[in-house]
Amino acid sequence: MESDRTLSALGNEYNPDILRAADEPHSAQEFSEMLDIPIATCYRRIEELTAAGLLELHDRVLSDEHRRTNVYRREVDEIVVRFDRDDYTVSVTERPEVKNKLDDVWRKIAQD
Numbered sequence: 001m002e003s004d005r006t007l008s009a010l011g012n013e014y015n016p017d018i019l020r021a022a023d024e025p026h027s028a029q030e031f032s033e034m035l036d037i038p039i040a041t042c043y044r045r046i047e048e049l050t051a052a053g054l055l056e057l058h059d060r061v062l063s064d065e066h067r068r069t070n071v072y073r074r075e076v077d078e079i080v081v082r083f084d085r086d087d088y089t090v091s092v093t094e095r096p097e098v099k100n101k102l103d104d105v106w107r108k109i110a111q112d
Contacts, residue, residue: 002052003088003089003090005051005052005053006052006053006054006079006090006092007081007088007090008052009048009049009051009052009054010079010081012045012048014035014037014041014042014045015045015048015049017035017037018031018035018037018042018045018046018049018055019049019054019055019074019076021034021035022055022072022073022074023073023074024073025058025059025071025072025073026071026072026073027061027063027069027070027071027072028042028043028046028070028072029042029069030071031046031072046072049072050072053075054074054075054076054079054092055072055073055074055075056072056073056074056075057070057071057072058071058072058073059071073095074095075094075095076092076093076094076095077093077094077095078091078092078093079091079092079093080092
């Protein structure tokens with residue numbers, strides 16, 4: 001992951017909020033409503049976070065209107081930014097695949 005791209009993505013309004021909310025998969029519409037973000041802005045932020053490797057397309061689900069809708073989940077568990085006198089470092093802890101699978105199983109059990 002590129003440090004500059006990660007830091008740039010984190011610096012944009014709404015992106016940290018989307019990442020916090022994306023521990024569970026949500027659509028752009030759901031993020032928009034939950035976080036009070038204009039829908040067009042929400043789509044742009046999702047695209048930016050996905051390009052930075054911080055958010056992933058998790059699935060395409062059938063909406064209530066019977067249309068396929070993309071749902072996104074964050075791909076990271078932790079981001080640490082350290083500033084030194086002349087430089088900075090960005091450390092990213094990716095979300096383990098095992099955690100993703102466990103979350104999916106629990107969500108499926110809860111829905112049944």
